[in-house]
Amino acid sequence: QQKLLDIKDLTVVYKTDLEVVRAVNGVNFSVERGKTLGIVGETGAGKTTTSLAIMGLLPERTGKVTAGEILFDGQDLLKLNKTDMRSICGDKISMIFQDPMTALNPTMTIGDQIAEAMELHNHDKLTKAEISKKVEEKLEMVGIRPERKNDYPHQFSGGMKQRVVIAIALACEPELLIADEPTTALDVTIQAQVLAMMNELQQRLGTSMILITHDLGIVAQTCDDVCVMYAGEVIEYGTAEDIFTAKKHHPYTDGLFGSIPNLKVESRRLNPINGLMPDPTNLPEGCHFAPRCPHCMDICKTQHPPCHVDGTHRIACHLYTQEGGDKE
Ligand code: SF4
Structure with a gap:
């Protein structure tokens, strides 16, 4: 069966008068129908840029997809004109x-805001x-009294x-929901x-879902597949089982999860890893994680x-x- 979303070799660049930043570099991942993909990584890893590229919401003057394909239901979203793109986003992707x-919108009732989202894509x-x-049904669906x-x-x-916000996003019954840190601003309970x-x-x-999060507990509980990003690249990718139970991991993922295996799932936040993400305008040659990696070898630097x-x-x-490089 065809994947709902298939991202192939996606590269996104931000250009200003002073510099060119490669925010996403040759990224590959996919989302299966009805499944949830978790995208994990520190701030600046390229997670949000990737989702903005999928939605066609990159800043017009500075952001540009320079390579790759974003196949949604087999159709490359990058080849669509603005009108077709607008009708897919909001209608099939929220x-x-x-x-x-x-x-x-603070000046509109919540009912009117959900209704507005429906009216924009009112094919029926x-x-x-x-x-x-339908507005009342959506409110009930998210646990709010219709009145x-x-x-x-x-x-x-x-x-x-x-x-x-979730009721608005679901107003048109999208096939894919992209949730960018949807609960970070809320209390833990x-x-x-x-x-x-x-x-x-x-x-x-x-609905299929992409869940962008820093919280590994959430990933363990909700995601079928996991994509770990670092400095604009996917450095590890697999099913939740691969990520949470396999012995081999990228040293960055190991750092995120902590070194004690049975703490992996319970860990709520990313553990701090020594050092900082490299400057995207000046990425190190070789492996971008090399300056922070405890297993760095000579080859990694070049x-x-x-x-x-x-x-x-x-x-x-x-x-x-x-x-001979396997660290197992
Ligand atoms: Fe792997 Fe080398 Fe990069 Fe460390 S520095 S993550 S060992 S490639």
Whole structure:
């Protein structure tokens, strides 16, 4: 069966008068129908740029996809004109951002905002009354009483606002939902509730999802596949089982997960790794992780590591491609 989303060799560049930054460099990953892909990595790894590229939302003057394909249902989104792209995004692909306040209009009732999202892509030519009924259904779906449709965003708590944002994102019953750190701005207990709700909805509706997160506990609980990004590249990729149970990992992933295996799943946040992500305008030659890597070899400083492939598990590291370099 064809994958819902297939990203091939995607490269995104930001250009200003002063510099050119390669924010995403030759990235490959895919999302299966009805499944959740977790994208993990520190700030600046290229996670959000990748999702903005999928949505066609890169800043027009500075951001540009310079290579690759974004195949959605077999169709390359990069070849579509603006009108076709707009109709796919919002209709078949929706995005939820980290901060619900930036996504909501403070001057409109929440019911009107959900209805507006439906009206934008109203292919079934629903009447006002039918849309109003659907708005109530969506609110119920995300655990908000339908009679609150006449309330304004400021009348809701942070967690409830994010539920409204999710209702808007689901208004057109998208096939793919991209959630960029959807619970980071919320309290821990509310985070768990919102995530449990998203999980349940995703399974009930069969929506595919890309979940961008720093929280490895969330990845373990919700994701079928995992993509670890570093300095604009995918450095490890596999099923959740590959990432959470395999013995071989990219040293960066090892650093993220901590060195004690049975802490991997319980760990809530990324563990700090010594050093900083390299300056994207001045990436080190060879492996971009070399300056921070405890296993760095001579070859790592000069040659970019190829991918070691073991079934569904991919690791871009010389440790697994060099004879005698395996650290197991
Ligand atoms: Fe470390 Fe070398 Fe692997 Fe890079 S390629 S992660 S420097 S061992």
